[in-house]
Amino acid sequence: MRAAHRPEAPDRLLLMGNPNVGKSAVFSRLTGADVIASNYPGTTVGFAEGKLMLQGQGCLVIDVPGIYTLEPVSRAEDVAVEMLRKGGVVINVVDATNLERNLNLTLQLLSRNVPMVVALNMWDETEEHGIFIDVEKLQEQLGVPVVPTCAISGEGMKELLDAVRRARPGELQYDSETKWELIGGIVERVQRVEHRHPTLGQTFSHATVHPAVGPLIALAILFVSFEVVRIVGESLIGYVADPFFDRFWAPVVEKLSATLGGGGFLHALLIGDLVAGEIDMGASFGLLTTALYVPLAQVLPYVFSFYIVLCILEDSGYLPRLGVLVDNLMHRLGLHGLSIVPLMLGLGCAVPGMLALRVLETRKERFIAATLLGICVPCMAQTAMIVGLLGKYGAGGLLPVFGTLFVLLIVMGMILKRFTRGITPEIIVDIPPYRIPYWKSLVKKLWMRMRGFVKEALPFVFLGVLLINVLYATHVIDVLGNLFKPVMTRLLGLPKEAVAPLIIGFLRKDVAVGALKPLGLSMRQLIVACVVLTVYFPCAATFIVMLRELGWKDMLKASAIMLITALAVGTLMNLILTALRVGAAV
């Protein structure tokens, strides 16, 4: 069944091609819509839609997940085949530097008899690889329009749209026995390859997966990344955010505080409590003080610096190589190497991390990775707050928290691997060539992620601060505090008031960590509280995504694991730290 096509003005454009050929880049070029494009296979796991004006008519553009074949093997392929069935003009995006392999899908598309054009993407890279393709001849061979493009810089996009008008169904039929001979023949006729000496990028590419040199490079890259995140984050707070709040915002709220008479319900809500007679942006807990200061001055700088580094790592193409290096380690946790990508995304925010789990093939992997993400991977917002809280104690304060989380990651992974049924398939991954990130797309991606953070986080932060005020004002905290007192004090060694941050933690982790500040905890208590806050449950946004991705049955299991782990680890840490007399005095 095929829909009727009007070749002169299609109402649907489908972007289809192998993984990591730049479909998302073409998509955002055509529609101006915002989608994340990176340099590793599987960036697009669902599909994105955008609008485009074509000859004065609105046209739907669909960014289909990357596939190698039209025979449905994975979820991505199911989605793609379904899209194709609904009709439209196909723009087959092809990696010009890897013509032979890409043509496999092209041939399958041609045999489906849908109107299509071919975009020879990454055209700019062909010469560097010593590849010369005769576009005219390829067009002749395939029987559909072929346009060289470079989506990342926008070259060839106009020509591509012109070609859409000339899109026509292919006539090429083949039988699967001789498919590769046919492809080989086409490639031989249209492509000339000159031998090039390995470029610097290729040499480096080999070095980064070298069994001995690779891990050293990985450690160096991770160390530099960490330092850049830290230095940029610290500088932004120290030189931009803090001075701004001190000089411009503090006088405003001070005046407001005086106007409100320094007390009363409204004062408590907007300004919060005065600490030693003064407003403390971090600890007062009012809507105009802490609710603004925490997300904008404490968290945002680190989110920004983290995403700069992550975007560069993504676009350069380093992540799949890191996946190969850690494959062995990850298999001990019941995962394979590529799971490192969702885990690293989770260091920024657990929500995109959870979504990226879709690239994993089996239920076992998805369950393990989701649980680990929920338990041991603190998001950047939380990390920033923990650093703000414990940073003054130096490594002695931070190492117990992050060290414990790391050890927990390994131990929990090993346990989950044993007790989760199913298989972990072996890694099989296409490693893209290194690319120097294109700064315009880098800036755009960074901007999208920052905007996403502000839009998603701010409402929850306000809600969290509001909730904590309401809980205190209505004395619900006292009731709950007394109820959970045995657990809090006996097992975790925390005061009963610490129940408030734990409640807020269901909503948002950064506010929760911030809510520890006014409690005046000792270093030991802070360490235990930070770990428990990370482990015990994901924040509301993450919970919703997790539920959707795992289903309620697995989610229930994961939740139980988290709560039990949090209690066990918190108690254990409390005992160990007390025995070691760590941070006994404030």
Place this chain on the structure above:
Amino acid sequence: MLRRLDSIGLRPGKTVRKVSSQFMGGPVTVLIDGRQVAMGRGIARRVQVRILPSAPGGAR
């Protein structure tokens, strides 16, 4: 498995060059058509190759 190998460009008759293999049974990285592809050791073990007379490299 054949289909997965096919999708990364590895099929009978192709010339491949080994780039590296990780320690302790880790994944093997090979070069096919100038592209790096990594696969688990278990998969790699089941790929039969014939060493080509010209230089270090193999073909199946």
